[in-house]
Amino acid sequence: MWRWAQAALRTPGTRLQLRRSVCTSLGFSQKAVTLTVTPRTGLADELLDIKVEGLGPRERVTLRASAVSYRGRLFHSQAHFESDGRGRLDLARQPALGGDFTGVEPMGLLWSLTPAGSEDPCHSQRPRGVLKTPLKVEVTVHPTQQQPEVPLGPALASAHVQRWFSSPQLSRTRLQTGSLRGVLLLPPGDGPFPGLIDMFGDGGLDESRASLLACRGFAALALPLFGYEDLPPIMKDLNLDYFEEAAKFVQSHPKVKGPNIGVIGSGKGAELAVSMASFLPNIAAVVSINGCISNTATALTCGGLILPGLPFNLCKISATDSGVYDIKEALEDPLDPAYRESRIPLEKASAHFLFIVGEDDRLWKSSVYADIAVKHLTEHGKTNFTLLSYPNAGHRIDPPYSPFFSAAWDPVLGVPVLGGGQLKAHAVAQIESWKKILEFLHLHLEQRLTN
Structure with missing residues (x-):
């Protein structure tokens, strides 16, 4: 091999x-x-x-x-x-x-x-x-x-x-279909395989997690949001049509056993994964890693509905002595009635949700947002969720054994920002959550595939 x-x-x-x-x-x-x-x-x-x-x-x-x-x-x-x-x-x-x-x-x-x-x-x-x-x-x-x-x-x-992060047996196809961009990674064999879409929020194309997922038996589409080929160089207002096109591509692929697929996302990608499940059919499983319950930063057009971007309050951004910025308090409160229209109607989703949060996330209050999401779903009589919350873990929870970074470049604000977390606790979160992610996706995708 x-x-x-x-x-x-x-x-x-x-x-x-x-x-x-x-x-x-x-x-x-x-x-x-x-x-x-x-x-x-x-x-x-x-x-x-x-x-x-x-x-x-x-x-x-x-x-x-x-x-x-x-x-x-x-x-x-x-x-x-x-x-x-x-x-x-x-x-x-x-x-x-x-x-x-x-x-x-x-x-x-x-x-x-x-x-x-x-x-x-x-x-x-x-x-x-x-x-x-x-x-x-x-x-x-x-x-x-x-x-x-x-x-x-x-x-x-x-x-x-x-x-x-890959295997020579994987099939890698670069996509330039319609407005769709990205890379489809397929396991060896004829399949059909459970299908996934993988998204990050920091721009460009990131195949690392999608490729590892393909090595574990999934047909995974690494989907960029901006900063790749002819996509906008910076994140601008988004349209759900782009994500619907991606979902239909994966669902109809001959090596994907559809129509149900999963979506996994980190940060802005997690937020968009929840939006896809709320507005699009046949999204069976969503893994949200340190996401928000509202649409943030830029507007998202969903057919005739527009979700405004929950804004950042720049006055609440503070600089550290090292020149890295602390922006945890900068994102406006999604429960504020003034920003109600930015909330994602996740109660409409039929998908199962796996919310993964680092309790020391310094990018925004992902732990608070996950608690709000769980409470909201419960109030609507939903039980289709699991919450994994990791003490002292930061924002970027990657696959296991990935090095810890206390700071990262924010593509929206254009400055280095704190990610939060402590070394050992963050490593534990990455190791344990990866196992849970694989179990969750196999359970809720393959279970539905066989029904």
Whole structure:
């Protein structure tokens, strides 16, 4: 499955590098220290098995991860460990004693990756176009320094892995049908597969989550809103016709078992996913990640109805000392009668909703909005919802093991803004919510497909 990727990593004459795991020993000392990371090449949501052998009994070592993003930006993380009585270390069993995380965290070196040195903290390492852009990670083992300010010494052992958001078996089709733009990603085989539309709110085309979903058995359309090809360069007033065209395309595709499909969205994309379920037929499942219950920022035309954009109050935006802006209080209150026409009539939807929120979201009050949505649906006699609320998680809840970013570029305001959240809690939210998302989509799409 991964031969094409493995070939890029091979070193002539090194038979060990033909294995799926990497096991490399460097001659720093007389000890035969080996570091094994398995799988060597795999999907970005897969668990890594990281083990070290050949250390001295109860020896203190530091494990470091370095990654180069698809834009060439450098990320790193590190943690300190102590080997067992036999000189072995297994990250699935032994706790980190300090560094960027503590405790038993098999994937801590991945989810604690942060921009190195002067790298821009607002730029993600997650690729947008995914077929030939893996995240390349090097893991190294070093003797632990007694003084934290002392640089790490030469590595005792190292290993290289690739983390892919795609698989060579996926079919990728670039769309230029009518006004529709985006990329359709299909699993191998004839199908038919449950269909999905995936949307983000920050502009451009982002295939990463849709591609992982396709690897998990879904026909997924990555749908851009603006900033891609001939779409408007910035977000302007939107028309539901565009999203209806996308839904009909997915529903009628010969490899999609329609007519019911799902929609998953983050931020503005989540809000639009809820709007699609409220106004369009055959939307069976909606995953809303830190969305709002009102249409925000720009107007949305839905046939003869126009939902005005809930505005931002610029007077409520404050700047931090680092030049990043705090905008949590800036979005006007959706319960204010003055903005009633911006509310999305989600009680009209027949879809099942999965609301995912980070309680420390600093972009806007997504936790409050989800509570309002649940209360509103309950008052209308609805039980078609599940709420997952994660303490101390921030705004951008991505697939598991994605690095944490405390700030991001806001395409509407044109400034860097706080995303909120704490490192460990945000990682937990990403790991747990991904499992719940897959379970939810399989349950409510495939269940309805078979009825």
